[in-house]
Amino acid sequence: MSAVTVYVSRDAAxxxxxxxxxxxxxxxxxxxxxxxxxxxxxxxxxLHWLEPLxxxxxxxxxxxxxxxxxxxVPGLFEAGFLTGQPHALARGNIEEHPYFRTQxxxxxxxxxxxxxxxxxxxxxxxxxxxxxxxxxxxxxxxxQAVTDSGLRGRGGAAFPTGIKWQTVQQQVAPxxxxxxxxxxxxxxxxxxxxxxxxxxLTLIEGMTIAAVAVGATQGYIYLRAEYPHAxxxxxxxxxxxxxxxxxxxxxxxxxxxxxxxxxxxxGAYICGEETSMLESLEGRRGEVxxxxxxxxxxxxxxxxxxxxxxxxxxxxxxxxQQGAAHYREFGQGKSRGxxxxxxxxxIRHGGLIERAFGLTLRELLYDYGGGSxxxxxxxxxxxxxxxxxxxxxxxxxxxxxxxALSGIGALLGHGGIVAFDDSVDMxxxxxxxxxxxxxxxxxxxxxxxxxxxxxxxxxxxxxxxEHRSENLDLLNDLCETMLHGSxxxxxxxxxxxxxxxxxxxxxxxxxS
Amino acid sequence: MENQIPADLPPLSAILAVIAPLKERPGPxxxxxxxxxxxxxxxPESAVPVVANELNLSRxxxxxxxxxxxxxxxxxxxRHVVQVCRAESCQAMQGEALAQQIAKRLKLDYGSxxxxxxxxxxxVYCLGLCSLxxxxxxxxxPLGRVTVESFEQALAGAPA
Numbered sequence: 066m067s068a069v070t071v072y073v074s075r076d077a078a079x080x081x082x083x084x085x086x087x088x089x090x091x092x093x094x095x096x097x098x099x100x101x102x103x104x105x106x107x108x109x110x111x112l113h114w115l116e117p118l119x120x121x122x123x124x125x126x127x128x129x130x131x132x133x134x135x136x137x138v139p140g141l142f143e144a145g146f147l148t149g150q151p152h153a154l155a156r157g158n159i160e161e162h163p164y165f166r167t168q169x170x171x172x173x174x175x176x177x178x179x180x181x182x183x184x185x186x187x188x189x190x191x192x193x194x195x196x197x198x199x200x201x202x203x204x205x206x207x208x209q210a211v212t213d214s215g216l217r218g219r220g221g222a223a224f225p226t227g228i229k230w231q232t233v234q235q236q237v238a239p240x241x242x243x244x245x246x247x248x249x250x251x252x253x254x255x256x257x258x259x260x261x262x263x264x265x266l267t268l269i270e271g272m273t274i275a276a277v278a279v280g281a282t283q284g285y286i287y288l289r290a291e292y293p294h295a296x297x298x299x300x301x302x303x304x305x306x307x308x309x310x311x312x313x314x315x316x317x318x319x320x321x322x323x324x325x326x327x328x329x330x331x332g333a334y335i336c337g338e339e340t341s342m343l344e345s346l347e348g349r350r351g352e353v354x355x356x357x358x359x360x361x362x363x364x365x366x367x368x369x370x371x372x373x374x375x376x377x378x379x380x381x382x383x384x385x386q387q388g389a390a391h392y393r394e395f396g397q398g399k400s401r402g403x404x405x406x407x408x409x410x411x412i413r414h415g416g417l418i419e420r421a422f423g424l425t426l427r428e429l430l431y432d433y434g435g436g437s438x439x440x441x442x443x444x445x446x447x448x449x450x451x452x453x454x455x456x457x458x459x460x461x462x463x464x465x466x467x468x469a470l471s472g473i474g475a476l477l478g479h480g481g482i483v484a485f486d487d488s489v490d491m492x493x494x495x496x497x498x499x500x501x502x503x504x505x506x507x508x509x510x511x512x513x514x515x516x517x518x519x520x521x522x523x524x525x526x527x528x529x530x531e532h533r534s535e536n537l538d539l540l541n542d543l544c545e546t547m548l549h550g551s552x553x554x555x556x557x558x559x560x561x562x563x564x565x566x567x568x569x570x571x572x573x574x575x576x577s
Numbered sequence: 578m579e580n581q582i583p584a585d586l587p588p589l590s591a592i593l594a595v596i597a598p599l600k601e602r603p604g605p606x607x608x609x610x611x612x613x614x615x616x617x618x619x620x621p622e623s624a625v626p627v628v629a630n631e632l633n634l635s636r637x638x639x640x641x642x643x644x645x646x647x648x649x650x651x652x653x654x655x656r657h658v659v660q661v662c663r664a665e666s667c668q669a670m671q672g673e674a675l676a677q678q679i680a681k682r683l684k685l686d687y688g689s690x691x692x693x694x695x696x697x698x699x700x701v702y703c704l705g706l707c708s709l710x711x712x713x714x715x716x717x718x719p720l721g722r723v724t725v726e727s728f729e730q731a732l733a734g735a736p737a
Binding site for chain 2: 077078080081082113114249250251252253254255257258290291292293294328329330331332333334345346347348349350351366407408409410411412415416417438447451481483484485486489494497501504505507
């Protein structure tokens, strides 16, 4: 009998729930029973409450079991899981699970499906078709395709990716760079991590296409130090891609050079801001640069530089593979394509949902998320990380779409949604926003550096009921100063969570 | 000179050996600091002038970068490094109560190392495990849906 293929995820979320021990237990038990098993460490399917999820390749397709504990492993063998037999933990084909079946996976099409570091597996599932198409096109045509797709920066700023690339392409310079911002520091976000751990070759392919389009020869992935597993997987994938000729001196024999390396950040949230990321890549303090000049004109080491988020770059291969029109068919209005949404915080079924823009927050929180983890009513959600606004339950019918969210004074950011139940103290969350800004401020501009600390003090006085109404006015004034006077989004957006908390949850600021 | 350096500080030759393969790379300072921390568990103060000299930077520049980033340690870390996430998603799952309980059990403040050198306790702001809040990392190993009990079990089981 040939070896049965069993998938156990290497995604950090699966590891955090014991996937490593489960994989070991399956190996041990199989040896004990003299059964041939080949374990592939794949990415996560994104149904994190079912992790560690074990999938078995059977003649009738993949059959999933989860969440599996090491103690369940002998029972799974006993039940015949290697041939997909029933068991209390059996989930059938995970792609038929309502949480997965209703998704529209373009960027995450291969995450959880394939062996993340196998170029062969990647190519067998449509990988590198986008690059092959791109190599047959002019740089202008590639940029046009990305522009036509409607892809906007998924890191949070939502700037049209094609326009950025066009600016870099038009520069004449001895060296151009492709940089990937993988400093995913927003609480509630993990899409970058999942992609880098589950299908890193998609990111590598996207960066290579960008390089071909704009004429760059060197790429850097700026990865946060908090992601050791993504670091390891990316490095393995880069080695594999180089060995197979997809990066190096002559990409696929085209004569075009593209080299790529991962650089580690060092625990500074501000380095997710593109100009501080460039400073950090150059080996300096991650202090924000004054713009202009734009990084597309004078970026890394003073050269024209593409700076894109992981998900933006990883969405490029499917655009070049299936065409701009195909990508554009998803979504609505000015929000085209799909968005990998991350459900987190106090939520029963947390995980990753890739869908076209336009579904409502309520569908996400209840149809996918199953409501709060605690069983208490959901009171607020924060979308877009520590700089995102808090949204009250009365606005849960808002659509997930750049314009719809900005219409209610919120922002989409990187698509992370953190849910809070009714035990949340919104004054405390507002204070935390200021505290986080104080902790992470690069110190270059005064509204952010000083304003955040003053903000904490003012909120403390409001809590202590010292001249409460004057201090509430002062807090709003301070927010306006930070909003308009800061150099970058850290100081400039910290007022969003604070002011939204004040606006939607005023009762939390007047308790004595 | 070398015998004047305290026993826990790496000798000059070891510092130079870490810097040498990296110094010609573009924008090498962060890479060098990472490599020093990888080699010694922290970035010793004694390395600052050496790095400055090797990379043709001022000591102020090296000091400025070293102290800008939370990740770099200025003192040796404990045998085990416990990183507790303090960000919003974990707060939404009573992560602050857990963070306080962990500090109490370990009898440590955040940002400090136990006197016996066993444990360093640190705050982190997001481990990217937000669907499994609250989250903790012990020696680089992630833990999700952490309780005081599961934390203690994991710490006890961490390889020495």
